[in-house]
Amino acid sequence: MLKLLVVEDHALVREGLVRLLGQIEEGATVFEAADFESALTVLDNEEEFxxxxxxxxxxxxxxxxxxxxxxxxxxxxxxxxxxxxxDTPTITRVLNLGASGFIPKAFSGEALLSAVREVLAGNIFRPSGQNGARLDDATPVPPTKVSVRPDEVGLTDRQAQVLCLMVRGLSNRDIADQLDLSEGTVKIHATAVFKALGVTSRTQALVAVARYGIDFENVF
Known part of the structure; x- marks a missing residue:
C-alpha cells in the first residue's frame, strides 16, 4: 500500500492534493502537514513513506x-x-538539491498523478517543454533565506564568471580581455547564461541575479 505525505501550507491546495493522491491506487494512505516542522514530526512518528x-x-x-x-x-x-x-532556475536548483521531480501546480490532476507515478517508478520527473518563465512575465520567486551558488541555477564555472563580470558592468569585449577569451566565445557563454536564467537580455539577467540572490564569492 502506498504511503504519501503532502507538505503544503495553503489548506485548500493541501486538501485538494490529498484527495487527488488518494486516487492513485486503491488503499493509498495520504498524510498531510501545513509546515516543514510538522512534516518532520509526521515522518518521525510514522514508518517509511x-x-x-x-x-x-x-x-x-x-x-x-x-x-x-x-x-x-x-x-x-x-x-x-x-x-x-x-521557472527554469528554480527547477534546476530543486533537482540539484536532490529532488526526484518537479511538478508545477499548474498541472491538471491527471498530469500531476502521471508525474507522481513517474517518480514512484524511480524516475526523475521534470516537466517537458519547460523553457523557463521570463522575468517580464512577472513570475514570482519563492522566498529563500540563503544565497544561491551559480551551479545551483545551472551555470557552469565559466558562465558564472561571465555573469559576474556582467554584474560589474563590463562589456563583452572587456569580459573577453579579463578572461582571455575571444569576444565571440563570451557571446556564446552569455547566451547560455540567459537560457539558464530564463531571460533574454543583460538587464533581465541582472534582475535575476538580485532576485535569486546568486553569490559570486567563489567564482574566481
Missing amino acids: DLVLLDLALPGIDGFAGLDILRRRYPAMPVAVVSAFD
Missing part, C-alpha cells in the same frame, strides 16, 4: 532548506516538489 510532495513557499523552514534536510535525514525516500514557482 513512499513519497513526500513538498511545496517551496512554506512558513518557517522553506522548501529549499526543507528539501536539503530531507535528503540528508532520509536519503532513500523520494521527494517531489510541487510548486507554482516553475
Whole structure:
C-alpha cells in the first residue's frame, strides 16, 4: 500500500492534493502537514513513506532548506516538489538539491498523478517543454533565506564568471580581455547564461541575479 505525505501550507491546495493522491491506487494512505516542522514530526512518528510532495513557499523552514534536510535525514525516500514557482532556475536548483521531480501546480490532476507515478517508478520527473518563465512575465520567486551558488541555477564555472563580470558592468569585449577569451566565445557563454536564467537580455539577467540572490564569492 502506498504511503504519501503532502507538505503544503495553503489548506485548500493541501486538501485538494490529498484527495487527488488518494486516487492513485486503491488503499493509498495520504498524510498531510501545513509546515516543514510538522512534516518532520509526521515522518518521525510514522514508518517509511513512499513519497513526500513538498511545496517551496512554506512558513518557517522553506522548501529549499526543507528539501536539503530531507535528503540528508532520509536519503532513500523520494521527494517531489510541487510548486507554482516553475521557472527554469528554480527547477534546476530543486533537482540539484536532490529532488526526484518537479511538478508545477499548474498541472491538471491527471498530469500531476502521471508525474507522481513517474517518480514512484524511480524516475526523475521534470516537466517537458519547460523553457523557463521570463522575468517580464512577472513570475514570482519563492522566498529563500540563503544565497544561491551559480551551479545551483545551472551555470557552469565559466558562465558564472561571465555573469559576474556582467554584474560589474563590463562589456563583452572587456569580459573577453579579463578572461582571455575571444569576444565571440563570451557571446556564446552569455547566451547560455540567459537560457539558464530564463531571460533574454543583460538587464533581465541582472534582475535575476538580485532576485535569486546568486553569490559570486567563489567564482574566481
